[in-house]
Amino acid sequence: MTQPRKPSQAQDSKTSAPTGADLMPDNLIAPASDIFDLPAIRADLFDSFPDGAEETEIRKITVAKLAEARDIGRQVIADALATDPFGARRTTRAYTWLTDGMVRLTFEVATKRLHVLNSATEGERLSVIAVGGYGRGEMAPFSDVDLLFLTPYKITPWAESVIESMLYMQWDLKMKVGHSSRTVKDCIRLGGEDMTIRTAMLEHRYLIGDAPLADELDKRLLNDLFKGSEREFVEAKLAERDSRHEKQGQRYMVEPNVKEGKGGLRDLQSLFWITKYVHHTDDTSELVRLGVFHPEEYEKFVQAERFLWAARCHLHLAAGRPVEQLGFDMQVEVAERMGYTDKPGRRGVEWFMQDYFRHATAVGDLTRIFLTSLEADHKKAAPLLERLFKRRPRVKAGFTVVNGRLAIADDSDFLADNRNLLGLFGEALRTGLLIHPDAMRLVTANLNLIDDEMRNDKDAQKQFLDLLLKHGNPERALRRMNELGVLSAFIPEFAPIVAMMQFNMYHHYTVDEHTIQVIQHLANIERGEVGEELPVSTEIIKGGINRKVLYTALLLHDIGKGRDEDHSILGAKIARKVAPRLGLKPKEATTVEWLVRHHLLMSDMAQKRDIADPRTVRDFAKAVQTVERLDLLCVLTVCDIRGVGPNTWNNWKAALIRALYRQTRRALEDGMEALNRENRGTEAKKLLRASLPDWSSTALRKEAGRHYPPYWQGLHITAHLVFATLLREISDDEVKIDIHPDEDRDATRVCFAIADHPGIFSRLAGALALVGANVVDARTFTTKDGYATAAFWIQDGDGAPYEAARIPRLKTMISKTLMGEVVPREAIKSKDKLKKRERAFKVPTSITFDNDGSEIYTIIEVDTRDRPGLLYDLTRTMASSNVYIASAVIATYGEQVVDTFYVKDMFGLKFYSESKQKALEKKLRDAITAGVKQANS
Structure with a gap:
């Protein structure tokens, strides 16, 4: 057996992401002087002002000169990004560099030409501070420009005039400016009352103006606002994240929001904010030295950030405006801009979106790890379950409970038997506990232990089937196994569909998430939660069905997607190999293969054919052959349609499936003659006569005879x-x-x-x-x-x-x-x-x-x-x-x-x-x- 591995404990990372403090000319995607040559543009601008020029003329000249420089700089950045499509980090710095130049020059024009102050008093000091994402030095092509105008005391008429002139010029330059004018005291007070303001202040960066005033803000924020409130800040950011996820939808929705969606840039930024607030550093690579991340985990952080920022920058440029939703209409162009091309069986846009979802998943993994470290440092409250229940659930030998989560008692003992890599998920389902991120890390670091010997081990096969059949909520284990790579390690054929997006408006989820959703819908039926909505499926389940066959068929039904060959045919071939390897008997494996091959048959017959035509039902009955197959296929079809996305299943589809099932069952049980047209016509006429008791016999004969x-x-x-x-x-x-x-x-x-x-x-x-x-x-x-x-x-x-x-x-x-x-x-x-x-x-x-x-x-x-x-x-x-x-x-x-x-x-x-x-x-x-x-x- 391969030697087990524990997660690396090295303290240094090979790759280090740029930080908010390194906005330097040599960290841009193109030469700084090509993007915005501040000294040259300043000289040209001030030389252009005529002697005795009025304020309106000076502003007009400033806007014209800066607009020309801005357009040149934006084109230089866009061209450089086209050459280096993944150079997003340096691109965001370049847009920040360009914006800094325009802000600084509008300040200089306002203070040196428009509102010159010959003898400034102590109160007539003004410092311009970048805050929020702009303060961090991360700007997409059409990001907002958030500015803080800092004054020592109440704003003076001079400062008010300077700010007003700056804003007029910036608005004329089509800069989307968000601004506030505050004293240091205001910043402390408002930051204490409003977490959004506090977060923006966390990322402040001095631009121009009175430097000592900016230094004073630095010290006061740290000592009077940030220190001692770490736990409050962390809880607020996590609550904000949960609210955002609820609004934006899940990570696997096929039109994700790059900025606000689950696994998007805002989640990464939340880690950055908390790191800076708790550990007092804006260098996320410090998290490796602090032991929060292992080097390979931090590398995931860097790669996810690089990819997501690239996608956002290309999205802005493609749309020509600040679009954050990666909608279908933009996905193709963004994929092309980032160099993705079509390959046999799949379009370039699908490869691009598969990478997107893989990075989004990595962001979720990193967030879990990070939050666990905060719990250990008591910067975050323990999980709600642990606070609600004083008694810890009893766990099997080899496991323990840490902060309300299922943890591994001894890493070496755990890794000595590779079947424990499955047993962890079974114990989590049995106890209802969430799995501790340290346990997840150990599993991820040792996926190589899941080899052919384990895949063919009967105990391992039983453990896997028990996850599906025994605990009543298999989707919980499958989703976590999928995110950690265990599912693809145990069933290698599953790997190609992980994070695979189908580029159409019908499917709402990636293929792997759809598969898990489908299994969840079956579990819902088994738990009796949808009896009124799905009476036929519920009746079938209650009547007894081979659950092992049905769950396995659902797990494998789309496993052939993304290739040149019809996915039902290829999927059946794959099922023929995988089903026996999961411990199914030959007859069961044959049924699974048939279900995968024909998993669209009932849906197609019901929705694409006239089920009122007896021939439709007769042909379907001949294809199905047995009531057992009909029952299995009916439930599979219902779960498959319901798992496509919200609102896909409706009464129309339900009525069609229900009618086809009942007619086919009748034909299989009573014989095909039950579908005879004449019999049905006679019954229909009798029903018509019974329903029209007030009609004369003559009128009834006429109506019955005219059709x-x-x-x-x-x-x-x-x-x-x-x-x-x-x-x-x-x-x-x-x-x-x-x-x-x-x-x-x-x-x-x-x-x-x-x-x-x-x-x-x-x-x-x-x-x-x-x-x-x-x-x-x-x-x-x-x-x-x-x-x-x-x-x-x-x-x-x-x-x-x-x-x-x-x-x-x-x-x-x-x-x-x-x-x-x-x-x-x-x-x-x-x-x-x-x-x-x-x-x-x-x-x-x-x-x-x-x-x-x-x-x-x-x-x-x-x-x-x-x-x-x-x-x-x-x-x-x-x-x-x-x-x-x-x-x-x-x-x-x-x-x-x-x-x-x-x-x-x-x-x-x-x-x-x-x-x-x-x-x-x-x-x-x-x-x-x-x-x-x-x-x-």
Whole structure:
């Protein structure tokens, strides 16, 4: 076995980050004189002032000269950063150098030309101090300039005039200045009352003016404000951090905030602030000498800071303004600026974001380590759990409890058995304790002990499965194991998806975090927390299921992502190797492989096919084969969709999955004849008669006889009743509309009864597109006496049903469109535009023809970029080609949409001819291309 290692205890770091005190000309990304040559610009500026010039003229000349110098300097910095894309630290210093020069010269102009003071009194002293990030010497291209104008006593008219003139010039220079005018006494008092002010003062830096006054501020802050209040400051900064994380979202959200998000620059800056406050140094490398960080941990600090600052600088430059959210529209350009390129299977932007999330994770690890050292020094309160419970939980031999966290009693004994690297996480789940960062460090330093021998050890396999199955909250252990590298060490095939981002608007998390979220959703079902929301899944779990198979399948379902090959096929191949290695029996491993290979099958069938068509259910039942597989796949599908992100799961998807499950189970248990169309039609007619007791037998016979068989099995009884009422007294020139909320499906159902004619589906789709409705499902049927009955399920722009108060206006607008008062295509143009953040996505178009998925229709599936007018363009193209559309199913995945149409040709036949298919496909592609051009214009 490889010799165990303990974390390095060396006291010196090879790499040292620049500090707030080293803003020197040789620490910039370009020569200081090229960025802002202060002596030369000063000489040129003062030589430019005419004798006897008025204040307005002097300010105007100053602004013009400094604006020219600023623009030159900014271009020099931007060019240098383009050459050295990761030279962010020196870039932030360069922007600070440039800003310092402008601030100093505006002060000199104000004091030497505009408000000259021949004999200054003791009170007429003024010192200009940089505070906050500017004081620290870290500025992104469009960072704020925070200034403190320091006076010894109450501000004098002279100082007020100088400050006012400086600010006018700086505002004219488009500098975003935040400023305050205070005495030393004010700074101490306000810093004691407001932690934000205190933090800004912590990073103050003298710029120009009265130096002794600035020195006095230094001493008074240290002695009268900072000393003795370390614990108060630390607690305030940590509370501020928690609040910020809650507001910004988790570390693995795919559009992170580089500055404020979890694992972002503000978290690193919090470590810097606390270091300076507690240890009285602004050199973070001191944390190595103090024993807080090991050298390799500090190296992570440096690399994370370097990467995050580079990303922020490039983000500002790409946007041309102070943007902090790394949105989809900016990610591609920032990735290109930082040198990331596309590779087989993955785009450069995805490689860039994977690095981003890895650095964000490192920041979280460093924060935990740092806070532990503060607890040990009593600068931070112990965890809340330890304060709430006096009695410590009893832990197994080899473990102990330190500051309320699970710790290792003896490092050498622990490392003597490599299975303890898994046992630590099991004990944490059993006791409910958080793991002590020192224990985490020991694990991280000894990942090499997790070798093939351990992976194939039955006890180790059992320990891992117990983490999934035994304690009821496996996501807690998996997330920590993933962050520390244990999960990838024990399952090496998992490593490629760690921090992997999928560049689309559908997935909200990285692939590894999505996997853990999915497992968490299964645990929630098992704990009975979502019984009302997920009755079928809860019922399946209660009825008994192979939990080992299901948890393993969820863990591995996306493990094949990020390669050239279909991730389901590759994932199944990987599962074939990994499942036995996790201790599953051959039959169980085979089921896991099948589930991974087909983990999208139920979702696709439910969302992309017409589940009212018996053939859909029959084909799905043949693919699933057994009730056991159906149960497993159903729960997996539900967890997978729910784990995509907040609000992805809704009643619409729930209704589709539920209906497909129940029909398929019935077919598997009672035989395929249970899906017979005629049986379902007979039952539907009986239900209609029972629901209309006031109708005469003649009226009932007429209604029952006017529809073809597909109508009866394609709609629910509630729709049958609506159409019966609409058709009862309809005339050929009427358009009858019923709009009603369908609460079970999170949608609004719109029923149309209208005289049948070619292209009716397209007309209806155009009317709905014009009012801004998103169609999620649609059915059209023709009656024997020449009418069309169409049911559309729609949602508003936010993916929600229309509120009852909006329905009357919606109905009026639809009616006007259908009566020809508005031409849909022309009116839709203004609505059919892509948002800026959507334009970065590449969505290839795929069009397929399937003649086997339905007994009487050809299924045309169009997979392309979503946009408001797409459905209308597609249906209008089909109408002009004499294609009859019976139904449409729309499945949206962020910026991608799959529109599935059940169609016949003008003779009522399927599209068997390859030449006809190719001709129609070309027309559809042309319509999509034209629409995309319009949307991007």
